[in-house]
Amino acid sequence: MNASIIFIILLVLMLTGMPISISLGLTVLSFLFMFTQVPLESVALKLFTGIEKFEIMAIPFFILAGNFLTHGGVARRMIKFATSMVGHWYGGLGLAGVLACALFAAVSGSSPATVVAIGSILMPAMVKAGFPNKFGAGVITTSGALGILIPPSIVMVMYSVATNTSVGALFMAGVIPGIALAMVLGGVTWYRAMKFDYPRMKKATFGERWKAFRESVWGLLLIVVVMGGIYSGMFTPTEAAAMSAVYAFFVAVFVYKDLSMKDVARVLLNSANMSAMLLYIITNAVLFSFIMTNENIPQALADWMLGHGLGMIAFLLAVNIILLLAGNFMEPSSIVLIFAPILFPVAMKLGIDPVHFGILMVVNMEVGMCHPPVGLNLYVASGITKMGITELTVAVWPWLLSMLAFLVVVTYVPILSTWLPKTLGMM
Secondary structure, X not given: OHHHHHHHHHHHHHHOOOOHHHHHHHHHHHXXXXXXXXXXXXXXXXXXXXXXXXXXXXXXXXXXXHHHHHHOOHHHHHHHHHXXXXXXXXXXXXXXXXXXXXXXXXXXXXXXXXXXXXXXXXXHHHHHHOOOHHHHHXXXXXXXXXXXXXXXXXXXXXXXXXXXXXXXXXXXXXXXXXXXXXXXXXXXXXXXXXXOOOOOOOOOOHHHXXXXXXXXXXXXXXXXXXXXXXXXXXXXXXXXXXXXXHHHHHHHHHHXXXXXXXXXXXXXXXXXXXXXXXXXXXXXXXXXXXXXXXXXXXXXXXXXXXXXXXXXXXXXXXXXXXXXHHOOOOOHHHHHHHHHHHHHHHHHHOOOOHHHHHHHHHHHXXXXXXXXXXXXXXXXXXXXXXXXXXXXXXXXXXXXXXXXXXXXXXXXXXXXHHHHHHHOOOX
């Protein structure tokens, strides 16, 4: 009964067009005052202790690193390197887009940032080369979603905060699914380019490839700094985030010199705005999670499912449906922070690995970012391509179907997510 009241209040507030963070906060306060006897002191205490986690510090640092790289010419050099490697295949520029998105995702941790950085450069080049606008939009919108699966990922940090799962293990768990999904998207791109005989570029010489690699190597080294540092135990994921921000600043300002010291203040302010917005969502989501736990809702859901004989397969199918539906009207951070505390205890009771469950949620977020009505990547891509949401939805459909098929594989083949962290001794 209480669960119904909570979700009805939340739904009504969201339907008024109120931002999700404020809707969460008002839902919690309304429920606390009207339906519980919880002392406000304990709520205030939970509010402060809930966001006192060391892992949360990684979020502003990864956002800052991503912003330095987005504004600092790293994306342009990565596109040049990717084009020199795969440009001569069918749909060469499209394949370069997938590869560039995968590389940029490994240094930015954000899907919208990846779409903006790669799309704003590659889309005009693809149209100029003779590719249909829809083809380029489909490639960039869906490949940009790799930003939250290939580590480092801000959404993975959110999941870690909500469930106390190791961020390092989650980062390593995202590597193989991230590469596999990039290959799937690349396969769809290549097949459609071959089918419709889209343009191919002249094969780059070894010298041209080496030059492109040399120019992009400073950006690519950030992948080694973050992942190598975490795996070797040199620093924690949060320290890796701080290192990546400092490194990205150094590369953008002193190595590539695409940013002047005057531009740094603008990047810092922009990063602070984004960080404040996410931290505000986290704060309200912590309170929401507190209410859910206080009312025993996750435990009641777990007992109900187990009592009705619903096993792991049915539960994972239900989770996918719930998260895909949530993706219709919410963005990834909110979905993870609202649903992880509810679904996670049930998953643990059913014996599902917490790291596998995290990757499953992230892949659902990726799909949600690419389908209407609130697919975040669709809106970002719409701004770049000047296409309407309906037109973009039609454009992404072939890639979106392949992502749904990939989601089924990730859901029911847990070894895809767990093999690498287990092999590295992180689980």
